[in-house]
Amino acid sequence: MPHSENVFRPQADLGIGDDCALVSVPAGMQLAVSADTLVCGVHFPESTSPFDIGYKALAVNLSDLAAMGATPAWFTLCVTLQDQSEQWVEAFCDGMASLTRIHPILLIGGDTTRGPLSVSVQVMGLIPVGEALTRAGAQDGDDIYVSGCIGEAALGLARVLKASENQSSSQYDPMLDRLNRPTPRVALGLALRSVAHACIDVSDGLLADLNHILHSSGAGARLDLDAIPVADGASTMQSITAGDDYELCFAAPAHRRDTVNELARALSLPITRIGVITAQPGMVDQNNHPLTPTGYTHF
Amino acid sequence: MPHSENVFRPQADLGIGDDCALVSVPAGMQLAVSADTLVCGVHFPESTSPFDIGYKALAVNLSDLAAMGATPAWFTLCVTLQDQSEQWVEAFCDGMASLTRIHPILLIGGDTTRGPLSVSVQVMGLIPVGEALTRAGAQDGDDIYVSGCIGEAALGLARVLKASENQSSSQYDPMLDRLNRPTPRVALGLALRSVAHACIDVSDGLLADLNHILHSSGAGARLDLDAIPVADGASTMQSITAGDDYELCFAAPAHRRDTVNELARALSLPITRIGVITAQPGMVDQNNHPLTPTGYTHF
Numbered sequence: 001m002p003h004s005e006n007v008f009r010p011q012a013d014l015g016i017g018d019d020c021a022l023v024s025v026p027a028g029m030q031l032a033v034s035a036d037t038l039v040c041g042v043h044f045p046e047s048t049s050p051f052d053i054g055y056k057a058l059a060v061n062l063s064d065l066a067a068m069g070a071t072p073a074w075f076t077l078c079v080t081l082q083d084q085s086e087q088w089v090e091a092f093c094d095g096m097a098s099l100t101r102i103h104p105i106l107l108i109g110g111d112t113t114r115g116p117l118s119v120s121v122q123v124m125g126l127i128p129v130g131e132a133l134t135r136a137g138a139q140d141g142d143d144i145y146v147s148g149c150i151g152e153a154a155l156g157l158a159r160v161l162k163a164s165e166n167q168s169s170s171q172y173d174p175m176l177d178r179l180n181r182p183t184p185r186v187a188l189g190l191a192l193r194s195v196a197h198a199c200i201d202v203s204d205g206l207l208a209d210l211n212h213i214l215h216s217s218g219a220g221a222r223l224d225l226d227a228i229p230v231a232d233g234a235s236t237m238q239s240i241t242a243g244d245d246y247e248l249c250f251a252a253p254a255h256r257r258d259t260v261n262e263l264a265r266a267l268s269l270p271i272t273r274i275g276v277i278t279a280q281p282g283m284v285d286q287n288n289h290p291l292t293p294t295g296y297t298h299f
Numbered sequence: 300m301p302h303s304e305n306v307f308r309p310q311a312d313l314g315i316g317d318d319c320a321l322v323s324v325p326a327g328m329q330l331a332v333s334a335d336t337l338v339c340g341v342h343f344p345e346s347t348s349p350f351d352i353g354y355k356a357l358a359v360n361l362s363d364l365a366a367m368g369a370t371p372a373w374f375t376l377c378v379t380l381q382d383q384s385e386q387w388v389e390a391f392c393d394g395m396a397s398l399t400r401i402h403p404i405l406l407i408g409g410d411t412t413r414g415p416l417s418v419s420v421q422v423m424g425l426i427p428v429g430e431a432l433t434r435a436g437a438q439d440g441d442d443i444y445v446s447g448c449i450g451e452a453a454l455g456l457a458r459v460l461k462a463s464e465n466q467s468s469s470q471y472d473p474m475l476d477r478l479n480r481p482t483p484r485v486a487l488g489l490a491l492r493s494v495a496h497a498c499i500d501v502s503d504g505l506l507a508d509l510n511h512i513l514h515s516s517g518a519g520a521r522l523d524l525d526a527i528p529v530a531d532g533a534s535t536m537q538s539i540t541a542g543d544d545y546e547l548c549f550a551a552p553a554h555r556r557d558t559v560n561e562l563a564r565a566l567s568l569p570i571t572r573i574g575v576i577t578a579q580p581g582m583v584d585q586n587n588h589p590l591t592p593t594g595y596t597h598f
Contacts, residue, residue, distance in 0.1 A: 019367050
């Protein structure tokens with residue numbers, strides 16, 4: 001079941017080449033829609049390879065579908081190019097295509113324009129009516145989980161920013177890989193439909209994104225900072241206030257712990273319990289010290 | 300019937316504020332999807348008012364829905380801002396909102412980023428299964444029509460480019476209005492569903508866009524150049540090779556002429572018969588002189 005998205009093959013009734021594409025949404029399904037833009041020099045360093053730009057632009061949007069528990073279906077692509085070569089465009093498309101082979105999703109339209117480099121992707125996914133994982137719905141006593149490891153993308157970005165031009169960049173760096181090719185947790189999102197009370201993807205930083213769940217759910221959280229799985233070489237506070245992880249943070253009732261652990265095994269993906277939802281608003285650590293969404297505050 | 304789109308009120312099951320928006324596509328309807336980007340200095344002059352930028356960004360996308368015969372339903376907006384003021388953003392939103400009051404369509408998501416000014420809009424519309432107006436389907440003997448008047452936007456652009464900074468821009472100029480606030484022919488598109496064999500909106504120039512219909516339909520056309528309604532002060536050749544008109548060009552069988560004329564009256568919109576579809580590929584004028592999609596060629 002966790003891998004069920006890999007057998008879905010999205011189709012279009014009419015694809016690229018007319019004024020609009022035409023697609024059919026099956027009966028009983030809702031359409032989940034999200035859009036994100038990546039601007040050169042803002043969302044990726046200028047030195048980023050075109051393959052990675054294509055990969056990441058689609059990955060961050062697939063991550064939004066994952067956070068809703070939606071099956072990827074279709075996307076449109078609006079790309080603005082300055083003076084990129086044909087080879088650049090080919091590598092960009094290769095990066096995007098390599099991700100669509102992992103998560104089948106069909107390009108159905110868009111626009112190519114001239115100007116400063118940026119990429120806007122809009123994704124559409126399918127989800128049975130009423131089964132979407134929203135940010136609201138977390139309840140007092142729910143466990144809080146996070147998938148994977150937090151803070152690796154931030155370490156990767158720090159290395160890119162520090163790297164001088166004459167340094168060799170040929171050495172493989174897993175942190176750079178995490179920055180440039182984030183892994184959208186699509187299968188986890190699908191499997192969480194009937195398990196989680198609330199879910200979000202970690203794009204702005206774990207504390208900030210968890211805070212969105214708390215705000216939408218009218219709840220608070222007590223986090224066990226020592227439990228949070230953070231990148232080797234980074235502090236917990238660095239990791240949970242940095243962004244670009246694209247892991248899922250979710251709340252699930254305590255009686256579903258076995259299910260969550262089974263999911264982790266089935267997906268070969270660490271899923272760590274990092275705290276509990278509280279009725280009392282606000283975030284505190286294991287010692288009841290307040291935590292603010294943008295950093296750690298000791299009073 | 301032509302104004303039926305004005306009673307449709309699009310709704311979202313979940314609007315802006317979560318990882319995705321959720322919408323429901325009614326049974327028996329297809330989703331028509333299109334996306335366009337407008338880049339400052341490329342698709343609009345830097346001097347364009349924020350109100351007009353907002354208006355035009357949505358209008359050109361609504362025009363794509365119109366050309367498919369789709370009822371506007373939802374859109375996402377990805378806007379990249381450099382250093383625009385709060386007042387700028389407010390006027391931009393006002394421009395967009397003023398158009399949504401004419402053509403109800405619901406903003407359900409998007410992204411705001413920092414960088415060189417550009418606006419990407421993706422629209423979604425609804426259309427009964429099998430009733431979409433595509434570019435294919437034009438048949439030998441069909442009449443070719445165009446709505447409104449061609450070439451006015453190009454005249455407007457020429458005036459903007461010629462205008463020196465010390466000239467007063469306070470005087471109302473209908474050509475500038477046509478350039479900055481194109482009128483998407485949504486009601487006409489809806490009414491043409493059961494009438495037209497093929498349809499496209501005129502964004503790249505009448506000849507180039509009609510050529511898309513011919514290519515998709517495997518047909519040719521004989522145009523009566525003298526019949527084409529062109530802007531006062533522009534030549535026919537200037538007008539049919541210039542873009543940005545956002546009128547509809549369509550092919551309909553000869554026995555529906557009365558219906559088309561009735562539509563023109565009901566919509567208070569000129570609809571002019573400008574030629575016929577031919578089995579012989581290529582475009583010719585009334586004297587059988589070849590026409591190329593980018594200009595007029597005498598042999």
